[in-house]
Amino acid sequence: MSPRSEDSLVGLPRNYLRPCLLLLLAEGTAHGYELLEQVADLGMDRVDPGGLYRCLRAMDEEGLVRSAWEPSTSGPARRTYTLTDEGRDWLHAVAAPLAEVAVALARYQRRYQRVLRRAPDVDLAPQL
Amino acid sequence: MSPRSEDSLVGLPRNYLRPCLLLLLAEGTAHGYELLEQVADLGMDRVDPGGLYRCLRAMDEEGLVRSAWEPSTSGPARRTYTLTDEGRDWLHAVAAPLAEVAVALARYQRRYQRVLRRAPDVDLAPQL
DNA sequence: GGTCGTAGGTGCACCATACACATAGACGAC
DNA sequence: GTCGTCTATGTGTATGGTGCACCTACGACC
DSSP states (O other), rough: OOOOSSSSSSSSTTTHHHHHHHHHHHHEEHHHHHHOOOOOOOOOOOOOOOHHHHHHHHHHHHTSSEEEEOOSSSSSSSEEEEEEEHHHHHHHHHHHHHHHHHHHHHHHHHHHHHHHOOOOOOOOOOOO | OOOTTTSSOOSSSSTHHHHHHHHHHHHOEEEHHHHHHHHHGTOOSSOOOOHHHHHHHHHHHHTSSEEEEEEEESSOOOEEEOHHHHHHHHHHHHHHHHHHHHHHHHHHHHHHHHHHHHHHTSSOOOOO
């Protein structure tokens, strides 16, 4: 019953997908499948496609993004998403809370390192 | 409908309470009410007491901590928690995933800053 | 025809979280 | 004495994000 690293002991911040998508859309218009690959660069590996499309749909209904169908010659039609001004506001508003999370994590890690130094009898935990 | 900073736009990492409690218990035995105040130092302000006690209870049943009642002369009895070896393993195992989250957040922020520089027409978002 | 890659989507169950609320001992104030 | 307050530990419940499975449809290739 020892903990295994592949278990979901902890996860990314709650609702982290939304800022990721908004950030990517702030860099340029894109469609869902494209975003599905790009969010991996932001730490979200193994994203659930269903959840991603649902998230985009929700942000569309909330006015954070605008969507438009775009026919494709090679494959099914794609829905392209564009960031709205409100979505940009949201992106800026979420920066502060995210920064706070980063600060909290930094504090945690500093404190964890202190515990490690105080009890160096354990084999060092894997660190990046 | 503009986003307000006090809204829960994003939150701390999922399951973040567990590592926090284990880290605090790695620093020394404590009881729940004490931990309730100390987790604020790790970024968890406004912790739900119910959730904290439930978390402690769950970790007790999983063998990550051991609990013992301790009578108090000034106030109700308190339940003191002690970290077990298994709990210490868990603490070390969770360090890597947490570090990954921190890395992901750092990447996000760097990329967000790049977007900010590319579109400096907006008033700068509050940053720590 | 069958299969693969692209593209978007639904249904559902689990579980963490949030919020409200309950209990109980000790202690000082009125 | 009992009322409120602080300490201390819980329960009940609803919400919602997340993960997993599954489905549709188009184009291309063998």
